[in-house]
Amino acid sequence: MATTQQQPDTTDDWIALLMLLTGVSGMGLFSLGTFVAPARDLAVQWGLLVRGDAVLIPLMDGVGLDIWRTLILAGIFVLFVAGSIAIARSRRRREGR
Secondary structure, eight states: OOOOOOOOOOHHHHHHHHHHHHHHHHHHHHHHHHHHHHHHHHHHHHTSSEESTTOSEEEETTEEEOHHHHHHHHHHHHHHHHHHHHHHHHHHHHHHO
């Protein structure tokens, strides 16, 4: 005689977890404001962001990305997408054999 086991209903657990994460992330946003200005200044000092007329994509307070940094980020994105597609195709070929 075969018995079937039913999966426990974890919907309430997921709702509680979602509410907890929402509350924690909301509290974290208040303290995030104290870290934004020093991080922005450090990114400008290290050359990750630019300030002034060269800004093509403004991020905050006159600081942003110029054309070269935008092209670098676009290239990284294209490489990431191409790599993901190549990995997915190779997995399909391996599983298909």
